[in-house]
Amino acid sequence: MLTREAVFRQIDADRVIPIQELVGVQYDNRLRMPMRFCRRGREYEIVELISSFREDLPSPSMLYLVRVREGDVFALYLDLTEPVDLGGQTVWRGQWVLHFQVEEEEDILVDIRLKQIADFHGHLCPDLALGYRVSQYALERLALALMGGALLRVIVENATSAVDAIQHMTGCTLGNQRLMVRDWGKHVYTFIYGEKEGLRLALRPGVLPENPDMTALEQRIQAGQATLLETARYQTLLDQRVTFVLDTPAEVLFVARYVPVRWPWEQNGSALLRCEECGEPVLETHLVLRNGRRLCLDCLSGMLPACMTPWGD
Numbered sequence: 001m002l003t004r005e006a007v008f009r010q011i012d013a014d015r016v017i018p019i020q021e022l023v024g025v026q027y028d029n030r031l032r033m034p035m036r037f038c039r040r041g042r043e044y045e046i047v048e049l050i051s052s053f054r055e056d057l058p059s060p061s062m063l064y065l066v067r068v069r070e071g072d073v074f075a076l077y078l079d080l081t082e083p084v085d086l087g088g089q090t091v092w093r094g095q096w097v098l099h100f101q102v103e104e105e106e107d108i109l110v111d112i113r114l115k116q117i118a119d120f121h122g123h124l125c126p127d128l129a130l131g132y133r134v135s136q137y138a139l140e141r142l143a144l145a146l147m148g149g150a151l152l153r154v155i156v157e158n159a160t161s162a163v164d165a166i167q168h169m170t171g172c173t174l175g176n177q178r179l180m181v182r183d184w185g186k187h188v189y190t191f192i193y194g195e196k197e198g199l200r201l202a203l204r205p206g207v208l209p210e211n212p213d214m215t216a217l218e219q220r221i222q223a224g225q226a227t228l229l230e231t232a233r234y235q236t237l238l239d240q241r242v243t244f245v246l247d248t249p250a251e252v253l254f255v256a257r258y259v260p261v262r263w264p265w266e267q268n269g270s271a272l273l274r275c276e277e278c279g280e281p282v283l284e285t286h287l288v289l290r291n292g293r294r295l296c297l298d299c300l301s302g303m304l305p306a307c308m309t310p311w312g313d
């Protein structure tokens with residue numbers, strides 16, 4: 001079945017079957033989406049609204065990308081071209097056009113491991129590809145130490161899709177406390193093996209240049225202003241970036257440095273004590289002593305001046 005990303009990928013590559021037929025549609029006013037349509041006497045039940053677009057402002061015409069029960073994806077266009085003035089109130093007269101069907105795609109992922117990671121994460125994106133490459137590179141370079149029984153731990157300096165790839169590849173997870181995320185928004189990854197040594201891999205400056213087209217499209221998508229073709233184009237640019245990350249040698253992508261480093265955390269104990277402010281049970285290791293009272297970090301942050309809380313306001 002086509003993923004959402006694959007739908008846009010196919011549309012941008014013009015892998016669609018044109019239809020252009022008038023169809024009858026049952027529309028749900030509350031959900032604001034078509035529920036079923038009828039084509040040549042056959043009824044199709046819509047099970048997912050993938051996306052909707054307002055294609056030609058100021059007309060309120062809408063394009064709906066929908067998945068039907070059988071799994072196929074169609075573009076349904078509500079063509080509202082004729083404003084009719086009904087005593088001062090504008091009413092749009094319209095018709096439903098079944099625009100096209102999106103072709104099925106053959107699986108573009110040949111790398112089984114990467115496919116598993118993309119399934120776990122939900123899609124394949126540039127940050128996931130970076131996380132995959134950086135862990136692959138680290139595991140290769142640290143193979144000897146790891147075969148000798150060294151315990152691997154990772155510090156990741158961003159909270160992007162890369163984190164999912166790292167967890168899948170290295171087995172270091174947030175849950176088993178062998179992964180620490182310090183979200184400084186940097187593609188820097190430190191793979192700690194043994195007691196005080198780490199391999200620090202940082203994205204090389206300039207290796208992933210800004211693409212102004214991509215940035216502009218991203219802004220239009222985030223503002224809800226992108227058309228279907230713009231959204232599809234954006235998917236292709238993302239795919240190109242993924243391909244670049246997968247095809248570029250790791251030594252070109254990352255600057256490697258061995259650094260002295262210590263794993264900064266004690267293991268979490270399992271003892272729970274009560275916060276003296278909210279009364280909720282908290283891991284003992286996470287309580288902070290303030291003015292003689294033991295507080296959870298949540299309560300503590302509520303007592304700090306706003307500028308000192310992580311979220312700033």
Ligand SMILES: [Zn+2]
Pocket residue numbers: 121123124125127128161
């Ligand atoms: Zn992602």
Ligand SMILES: [Zn+2]
Pocket residue numbers: 275276277278279280295296297298299300
């Ligand atoms: Zn508390």
